[in-house]
Amino acid sequence: xxxxxxxxxxxxxxxxxxxxxxxxxxxxxxxxxxxxxxxxxxxxxxxxxxxxxxxxxxxxxxxxxxxxxxxxxxxxxxxxxxxxxxxxxxxxxxxxxxxxxxxxxxxxxxxxxxxxxxxxxxxxxxxxxxxxxxxxxxxxxxxxxxxxxxxxxxxxxxxxxxxxxxxxxxxxxxxxxxxxxxxxxxxxxxxxxxxxxxxxxxxxxxxxxxxxxxxxxxxxxxxxxxxxxxxxxxxxxxxxxxxxxxxxxxxxxxxxxxxxxxxxxxxxxxxxxxxxxxxxxxxxxxxxxxxxxxxxxxxxxxxxxxxxxxxxxxxxxxxxxxxxxxxxxxxxxxxxxxxxxxxxxxxxxxxxxxxxxxxxxxxxxxxxxxxxxxxxxxxxxxxxxxxx
Numbered sequence: 001x002x003x004x005x006x007x008x009x010x011x012x013x014x015x016x017x018x019x020x021x022x023x024x025x026x027x028x029x030x031x032x033x034x035x036x037x038x039x040x041x042x043x044x045x046x047x048x049x050x051x052x053x054x055x056x057x058x059x060x061x062x063x064x065x066x067x068x069x070x071x072x073x074x075x076x077x078x079x080x081x082x083x084x085x086x087x088x089x090x091x092x093x094x095x096x097x098x099x100x101x102x103x104x105x106x107x108x109x110x111x112x113x114x115x116x117x118x119x120x121x122x123x124x125x126x127x128x129x130x131x132x133x134x135x136x137x138x139x140x141x142x143x144x145x146x147x148x149x150x151x152x153x154x155x156x157x158x159x160x161x162x163x164x165x166x167x168x169x170x171x172x173x174x175x176x177x178x179x180x181x182x183x184x185x186x187x188x189x190x191x192x193x194x195x196x197x198x199x200x201x202x203x204x205x206x207x208x209x210x211x212x213x214x215x216x217x218x219x220x221x222x223x224x225x226x227x228x229x230x231x232x233x234x235x236x237x238x239x240x241x242x243x244x245x246x247x248x249x250x251x252x253x254x255x256x257x258x259x260x261x262x263x264x265x266x267x268x269x270x271x272x273x274x275x276x277x278x279x280x281x282x283x284x285x286x287x288x289x290x291x292x293x294x295x296x297x298x299x300x301x302x303x304x305x306x307x308x309x310x311x312x313x314x315x316x317x318x319x320x321x322x323x324x325x326x327x328x329x330x331x332x333x334x335x336x337x338x339x340x341x342x343x344x345x346x347x348x349x350x351x352x353x354x355x356x357x358x359x360x361x362x363x364x365x366x367x368x369x370x371x372x373x374x375x376x377x378x379x380x381x382x383x384x385x386x387x388x
Contacts, residue, residue, distance in 0.1 A: 007207075112209075156190060303344065
Protein backbone atom coordinates (compact mmCIF):
# COMPACT_ATOMS: atom_id res chain seq x y z
CA UNK A 1 0.00 0.00 0.00
CA UNK A 2 1.57 3.28 -1.09
CA UNK A 3 1.23 6.58 0.80
CA UNK A 4 -1.82 7.79 -1.14
CA UNK A 5 -3.66 4.49 -0.70
CA UNK A 6 -2.81 4.56 3.01
CA UNK A 7 -4.04 8.14 3.35
CA UNK A 8 -7.40 7.41 1.71
CA UNK A 9 -8.01 3.89 3.02
CA UNK A 10 -10.57 2.36 2.78
CA UNK A 11 -11.73 4.78 0.05
CA UNK A 12 -10.37 3.74 -3.35
CA UNK A 13 -7.87 6.09 -5.00
CA UNK A 14 -9.64 5.85 -8.38
CA UNK A 15 -12.97 6.83 -6.81
CA UNK A 16 -11.36 9.73 -4.97
CA UNK A 17 -9.70 11.09 -8.12
CA UNK A 18 -12.92 10.72 -10.12
CA UNK A 19 -15.39 12.17 -7.62
CA UNK A 20 -13.53 14.36 -5.11
CA UNK A 21 -10.11 15.61 -6.19
CA UNK A 22 -10.30 19.40 -6.74
CA UNK A 23 -14.12 19.31 -6.65
CA UNK A 24 -15.79 17.91 -3.51
CA UNK A 25 -14.81 17.47 0.15
CA UNK A 26 -15.02 14.05 1.75
CA UNK A 27 -14.53 12.73 5.29
CA UNK A 28 -13.03 9.23 5.56
CA UNK A 29 -13.54 7.33 8.80
CA UNK A 30 -10.79 5.15 10.25
CA UNK A 31 -13.41 3.23 12.26
CA UNK A 32 -11.54 3.74 15.51
CA UNK A 33 -8.06 2.93 14.25
CA UNK A 34 -5.39 5.47 15.23
CA UNK A 35 -3.78 5.26 11.80
CA UNK A 36 -1.47 8.26 12.13
CA UNK A 37 0.03 7.69 15.58
CA UNK A 38 3.36 6.79 13.94
CA UNK A 39 3.49 10.22 12.31
CA UNK A 40 2.84 12.59 15.21
CA UNK A 41 1.75 12.87 18.85
CA UNK A 42 1.48 15.31 21.73
CA UNK A 43 4.94 14.15 22.86
CA UNK A 44 6.41 15.01 19.46
CA UNK A 45 4.71 18.39 19.52
CA UNK A 46 6.33 19.07 22.89
CA UNK A 47 9.71 17.91 21.58
CA UNK A 48 9.46 20.36 18.70
CA UNK A 49 8.58 23.22 21.05
CA UNK A 50 11.23 22.31 23.61
CA UNK A 51 14.18 21.46 21.37
CA UNK A 52 13.63 23.33 18.09
CA UNK A 53 13.52 27.02 17.35
CA UNK A 54 10.51 28.31 15.42
CA UNK A 55 10.21 31.86 14.17
CA UNK A 56 6.99 33.66 13.31
CA UNK A 57 5.01 32.86 11.18
CA UNK A 58 6.16 29.22 11.37
CA UNK A 59 4.90 29.36 14.95
CA UNK A 60 1.62 31.23 15.31
CA UNK A 61 -1.33 31.47 17.65
CA UNK A 62 -4.96 32.05 16.71
CA UNK A 63 -7.96 32.71 18.93
CA UNK A 64 -11.55 33.71 18.28
CA UNK A 65 -11.03 33.91 14.51
CA UNK A 66 -7.94 36.13 14.72
CA UNK A 67 -4.23 35.40 14.30
CA UNK A 68 -2.32 36.88 17.23
CA UNK A 69 0.62 39.24 16.81
CA UNK A 70 4.17 37.87 16.66
CA UNK A 71 4.98 39.32 20.09
CA UNK A 72 2.29 37.14 21.67
CA UNK A 73 4.39 34.02 20.97
CA UNK A 74 6.34 34.93 24.10
CA UNK A 75 3.16 34.17 26.08
CA UNK A 76 2.48 30.91 24.26
CA UNK A 77 1.59 28.89 27.35
CA UNK A 78 -0.79 31.52 28.70
CA UNK A 79 -2.59 31.85 25.37
CA UNK A 80 -2.99 28.08 25.05
CA UNK A 81 -4.41 28.03 28.57
CA UNK A 82 -7.01 30.51 27.31
CA UNK A 83 -7.87 28.20 24.40
CA UNK A 84 -5.71 29.55 21.57
CA UNK A 85 -4.91 27.32 18.61
CA UNK A 86 -1.19 26.67 18.16
CA UNK A 87 0.14 26.32 14.61
CA UNK A 88 3.55 24.88 13.71
CA UNK A 89 4.37 25.17 10.02
CA UNK A 90 6.57 22.84 7.98
CA UNK A 91 6.83 20.00 10.45
CA UNK A 92 7.70 17.80 7.45
CA UNK A 93 11.15 19.40 7.65
CA UNK A 94 11.59 18.41 11.30
CA UNK A 95 9.91 15.03 11.83
CA UNK A 96 11.46 12.17 9.78
CA UNK A 97 8.30 10.03 9.57
CA UNK A 98 6.28 12.99 8.29
CA UNK A 99 9.08 13.94 5.88
CA UNK A 100 9.06 10.47 4.34
CA UNK A 101 5.26 10.37 4.11
CA UNK A 102 5.09 13.81 2.46
CA UNK A 103 7.92 12.99 0.05
CA UNK A 104 6.24 9.77 -1.08
CA UNK A 105 2.98 11.64 -1.70
CA UNK A 106 4.89 14.25 -3.66
CA UNK A 107 6.33 11.58 -5.90
CA UNK A 108 2.92 9.96 -6.43
CA UNK A 109 0.96 13.15 -7.11
CA UNK A 110 3.72 15.11 -8.81
CA UNK A 111 3.20 18.29 -6.79
CA UNK A 112 4.86 19.87 -3.77
CA UNK A 113 3.67 18.96 -0.28
CA UNK A 114 3.76 20.73 3.07
CA UNK A 115 2.65 19.55 6.50
CA UNK A 116 1.64 21.83 9.39
CA UNK A 117 0.58 20.82 12.90
CA UNK A 118 -2.37 22.31 14.82
CA UNK A 119 -3.28 21.92 18.47
CA UNK A 120 -6.55 23.40 19.74
CA UNK A 121 -8.74 23.28 22.80
CA UNK A 122 -12.41 22.50 23.49
CA UNK A 123 -15.14 24.71 22.11
CA UNK A 124 -12.80 27.42 20.83
CA UNK A 125 -12.49 28.45 17.19
CA UNK A 126 -9.05 29.48 16.02
CA UNK A 127 -9.51 30.66 12.44
CA UNK A 128 -12.48 32.35 10.83
CA UNK A 129 -14.23 30.73 7.89
CA UNK A 130 -11.77 30.83 4.99
CA UNK A 131 -10.48 28.88 2.02
CA UNK A 132 -7.00 27.72 1.07
CA UNK A 133 -5.35 28.11 -2.32
CA UNK A 134 -3.98 24.57 -2.21
CA UNK A 135 -5.54 21.14 -1.78
CA UNK A 136 -5.87 20.15 1.88
CA UNK A 137 -5.97 16.86 3.79
CA UNK A 138 -6.70 16.95 7.52
CA UNK A 139 -5.20 14.02 9.46
CA UNK A 140 -6.71 13.78 12.94
CA UNK A 141 -4.06 12.62 15.44
CA UNK A 142 -5.67 13.02 18.89
CA UNK A 143 -8.97 14.32 20.23
CA UNK A 144 -11.89 15.27 18.02
CA UNK A 145 -12.77 18.28 15.93
CA UNK A 146 -15.92 19.37 14.13
CA UNK A 147 -15.58 20.72 10.61
CA UNK A 148 -17.93 22.63 8.32
CA UNK A 149 -17.14 22.83 4.60
CA UNK A 150 -18.89 25.19 2.19
CA UNK A 151 -18.97 25.46 -1.59
CA UNK A 152 -16.41 27.63 -3.34
CA UNK A 153 -17.19 31.19 -4.36
CA UNK A 154 -14.17 31.44 -6.68
CA UNK A 155 -13.25 28.38 -8.73
CA UNK A 156 -9.64 27.23 -8.42
CA UNK A 157 -8.16 30.33 -6.69
CA UNK A 158 -4.53 31.10 -7.41
CA UNK A 159 -2.06 31.68 -4.53
CA UNK A 160 -2.54 35.44 -4.63
CA UNK A 161 -6.36 35.18 -4.64
CA UNK A 162 -6.78 34.89 -0.86
CA UNK A 163 -10.12 34.40 0.86
CA UNK A 164 -9.65 37.65 2.79
CA UNK A 165 -10.49 39.54 -0.41
CA UNK A 166 -13.62 37.48 -1.12
CA UNK A 167 -17.10 37.34 0.38
CA UNK A 168 -17.88 34.23 2.41
CA UNK A 169 -20.71 31.99 1.18
CA UNK A 170 -24.20 32.51 2.58
CA UNK A 171 -25.47 28.99 1.89
CA UNK A 172 -25.19 26.34 4.63
CA UNK A 173 -22.22 23.93 4.60
CA UNK A 174 -22.50 20.96 2.26
CA UNK A 175 -20.40 18.82 4.60
CA UNK A 176 -20.40 18.75 8.40
CA UNK A 177 -18.34 16.10 10.17
CA UNK A 178 -16.52 15.34 13.40
CA UNK A 179 -13.07 13.85 12.96
CA UNK A 180 -11.84 11.22 15.40
CA UNK A 181 -8.23 9.97 15.67
CA UNK A 182 -7.22 8.29 12.40
CA UNK A 183 -9.92 10.02 10.32
CA UNK A 184 -9.14 12.10 7.22
CA UNK A 185 -10.92 15.10 5.75
CA UNK A 186 -10.15 16.28 2.22
CA UNK A 187 -10.97 19.91 1.36
CA UNK A 188 -10.49 21.15 -2.23
CA UNK A 189 -8.81 24.50 -2.72
CA UNK A 190 -11.28 27.33 -2.76
CA UNK A 191 -13.83 25.54 -0.55
CA UNK A 192 -14.58 27.59 2.56
CA UNK A 193 -14.27 25.88 5.94
CA UNK A 194 -13.83 26.32 9.67
CA UNK A 195 -13.38 23.98 12.63
CA UNK A 196 -14.03 23.81 16.38
CA UNK A 197 -12.46 21.33 18.80
CA UNK A 198 -14.96 19.19 20.73
CA UNK A 199 -14.81 17.99 24.34
CA UNK A 200 -11.07 17.23 24.47
CA UNK A 201 -7.91 18.89 23.14
CA UNK A 202 -7.39 18.26 19.45
CA UNK A 203 -4.17 17.59 17.57
CA UNK A 204 -4.14 17.28 13.79
CA UNK A 205 -1.83 17.55 10.80
CA UNK A 206 -2.73 19.55 7.72
CA UNK A 207 -1.21 18.16 4.55
CA UNK A 208 -1.17 20.74 1.77
CA UNK A 209 -0.76 19.75 -1.88
CA UNK A 210 0.53 22.71 -3.89
CA UNK A 211 -0.83 21.87 -7.32
CA UNK A 212 0.35 23.54 -10.51
CA UNK A 213 -1.98 25.21 -13.01
CA UNK A 214 -1.96 26.36 -16.59
CA UNK A 215 -0.73 29.72 -15.31
CA UNK A 216 2.28 28.02 -13.72
CA UNK A 217 3.02 26.21 -16.97
CA UNK A 218 2.88 29.46 -18.94
CA UNK A 219 5.26 31.11 -16.46
CA UNK A 220 7.68 28.21 -16.92
CA UNK A 221 7.34 28.54 -20.69
CA UNK A 222 8.14 32.27 -20.52
CA UNK A 223 11.33 31.46 -18.60
CA UNK A 224 12.20 29.02 -21.37
CA UNK A 225 11.55 31.67 -24.03
CA UNK A 226 13.92 34.07 -22.26
CA UNK A 227 16.79 31.85 -23.45
CA UNK A 228 15.89 32.44 -27.10
CA UNK A 229 17.29 35.45 -28.96
CA UNK A 230 14.12 35.90 -30.99
CA UNK A 231 12.07 36.64 -27.87
CA UNK A 232 14.61 39.04 -26.39
CA UNK A 233 14.69 41.17 -29.52
CA UNK A 234 13.21 44.68 -29.24
CA UNK A 235 9.82 45.32 -30.78
CA UNK A 236 9.80 47.66 -33.83
CA UNK A 237 9.60 51.41 -33.27
CA UNK A 238 6.87 53.49 -34.87
CA UNK A 239 9.43 54.73 -37.41
CA UNK A 240 10.33 51.30 -38.82
CA UNK A 241 8.75 49.75 -41.88
CA UNK A 242 7.97 46.54 -40.05
CA UNK A 243 4.93 47.10 -37.87
CA UNK A 244 4.59 45.82 -34.37
CA UNK A 245 1.69 43.71 -35.62
CA UNK A 246 3.90 41.95 -38.18
CA UNK A 247 6.54 41.29 -35.56
CA UNK A 248 4.01 39.86 -33.13
CA UNK A 249 2.60 37.66 -35.89
CA UNK A 250 6.04 36.15 -36.42
CA UNK A 251 6.35 35.58 -32.68
CA UNK A 252 2.96 33.86 -32.61
CA UNK A 253 4.14 31.54 -35.39
CA UNK A 254 7.32 30.77 -33.47
CA UNK A 255 5.32 30.14 -30.30
CA UNK A 256 2.92 27.85 -32.17
CA UNK A 257 5.86 25.79 -33.41
CA UNK A 258 7.23 25.52 -29.88
CA UNK A 259 3.86 24.48 -28.46
CA UNK A 260 3.78 21.63 -30.96
CA UNK A 261 7.05 20.18 -29.74
CA UNK A 262 6.31 16.55 -28.79
CA UNK A 263 8.47 16.63 -25.66
CA UNK A 264 7.02 19.84 -24.19
CA UNK A 265 4.94 18.01 -21.59
CA UNK A 266 7.84 15.75 -20.69
CA UNK A 267 10.15 18.73 -20.20
CA UNK A 268 7.67 20.44 -17.89
CA UNK A 269 7.13 17.26 -15.88
CA UNK A 270 10.91 16.87 -15.58
CA UNK A 271 11.11 20.45 -14.35
CA UNK A 272 8.45 19.82 -11.69
CA UNK A 273 10.23 16.65 -10.60
CA UNK A 274 13.48 18.58 -10.23
CA UNK A 275 11.86 20.88 -7.64
CA UNK A 276 11.62 18.09 -5.07
CA UNK A 277 14.45 17.92 -2.56
CA UNK A 278 15.67 14.58 -1.16
CA UNK A 279 14.46 14.00 2.38
CA UNK A 280 17.84 12.58 3.30
CA UNK A 281 21.08 14.23 2.20
CA UNK A 282 23.63 13.44 4.91
CA UNK A 283 24.77 10.06 6.21
CA UNK A 284 27.84 10.33 8.41
CA UNK A 285 30.31 8.82 9.10
CA UNK A 286 29.65 6.73 5.98
CA UNK A 287 29.80 9.67 3.56
CA UNK A 288 33.19 10.51 5.08
CA UNK A 289 34.42 7.05 4.12
CA UNK A 290 33.92 5.16 7.40
CA UNK A 291 31.79 2.12 8.31
CA UNK A 292 30.37 1.85 4.79
CA UNK A 293 30.17 -1.96 4.88
CA UNK A 294 29.25 -2.90 8.48
CA UNK A 295 28.11 -6.39 7.42
CA UNK A 296 30.67 -6.76 4.67
CA UNK A 297 29.25 -8.22 1.50
CA UNK A 298 25.89 -8.71 3.25
CA UNK A 299 25.48 -4.99 4.01
CA UNK A 300 22.16 -3.64 2.76
CA UNK A 301 21.94 -0.50 0.65
CA UNK A 302 19.12 1.61 -0.71
CA UNK A 303 19.04 4.29 -3.39
CA UNK A 304 17.94 7.80 -2.42
CA UNK A 305 14.16 7.63 -2.05
CA UNK A 306 11.25 9.47 -3.68
CA UNK A 307 13.42 11.16 -6.31
CA UNK A 308 13.11 10.87 -10.11
CA UNK A 309 16.13 9.11 -11.58
CA UNK A 310 17.27 9.63 -15.14
CA UNK A 311 19.63 7.04 -16.65
CA UNK A 312 21.33 8.02 -19.91
CA UNK A 313 23.38 5.47 -21.84
CA UNK A 314 26.74 6.84 -23.00
CA UNK A 315 27.83 6.37 -26.64
CA UNK A 316 29.49 3.13 -27.73
CA UNK A 317 28.42 1.32 -24.56
CA UNK A 318 30.94 3.24 -22.46
CA UNK A 319 28.63 3.33 -19.46
CA UNK A 320 25.79 5.40 -18.05
CA UNK A 321 25.17 8.95 -16.86
CA UNK A 322 22.94 9.05 -13.77
CA UNK A 323 20.95 12.17 -12.83
CA UNK A 324 19.26 12.05 -9.42
CA UNK A 325 18.61 14.42 -6.51
CA UNK A 326 20.33 17.30 -8.29
CA UNK A 327 23.52 15.27 -8.74
CA UNK A 328 25.23 13.65 -11.70
CA UNK A 329 27.52 10.62 -11.68
CA UNK A 330 29.00 8.60 -14.52
CA UNK A 331 29.29 4.83 -14.17
CA UNK A 332 31.69 3.25 -16.66
CA UNK A 333 32.20 -0.41 -17.40
CA UNK A 334 29.01 -1.57 -15.67
CA UNK A 335 26.19 -3.73 -16.99
CA UNK A 336 22.67 -2.69 -17.91
CA UNK A 337 21.44 -5.22 -15.35
CA UNK A 338 23.25 -3.37 -12.56
CA UNK A 339 21.76 -0.01 -13.53
CA UNK A 340 18.26 -1.49 -13.81
CA UNK A 341 18.44 -2.85 -10.25
CA UNK A 342 20.65 -0.35 -8.45
CA UNK A 343 18.22 2.56 -8.66
CA UNK A 344 15.03 0.77 -7.69
CA UNK A 345 13.33 1.59 -4.36
CA UNK A 346 13.95 -1.88 -2.92
CA UNK A 347 17.04 -2.46 -0.74
CA UNK A 348 19.80 -4.76 -1.94
CA UNK A 349 23.02 -6.30 -0.62
CA UNK A 350 26.59 -6.46 -1.84
CA UNK A 351 25.93 -10.05 -2.94
CA UNK A 352 23.13 -8.80 -5.17
CA UNK A 353 25.53 -6.38 -6.83
CA UNK A 354 27.97 -9.21 -7.54
CA UNK A 355 25.13 -11.11 -9.22
CA UNK A 356 24.46 -8.07 -11.42
CA UNK A 357 28.17 -7.77 -12.26
CA UNK A 358 29.33 -11.32 -13.08
CA UNK A 359 33.08 -11.69 -13.11
CA UNK A 360 33.69 -8.60 -10.96
CA UNK A 361 35.70 -8.74 -7.73
CA UNK A 362 34.05 -7.60 -4.49
CA UNK A 363 37.01 -5.74 -3.01
CA UNK A 364 38.67 -4.51 -6.21
CA UNK A 365 35.60 -3.52 -8.27
CA UNK A 366 32.37 -3.45 -6.29
CA UNK A 367 33.36 -1.87 -2.98
CA UNK A 368 34.92 1.22 -4.65
CA UNK A 369 31.81 1.62 -6.84
CA UNK A 370 29.42 1.48 -3.89
CA UNK A 371 31.68 3.69 -1.76
CA UNK A 372 31.60 6.34 -4.49
CA UNK A 373 27.78 6.30 -4.65
CA UNK A 374 27.58 6.48 -0.84
CA UNK A 375 29.92 9.47 -0.76
CA UNK A 376 27.77 11.22 -3.39
CA UNK A 377 24.62 10.72 -1.29
CA UNK A 378 22.99 8.52 -3.94
CA UNK A 379 23.20 5.27 -1.98
CA UNK A 380 22.55 4.93 1.75
CA UNK A 381 23.49 2.11 4.10
CA UNK A 382 20.42 0.49 5.64
CA UNK A 383 20.61 0.58 9.43
CA UNK A 384 17.20 -0.81 10.37
CA UNK A 385 15.30 2.47 9.79
CA UNK A 386 13.95 3.11 6.33
CA UNK A 387 16.19 5.65 4.61
CA UNK A 388 15.03 8.41 2.30
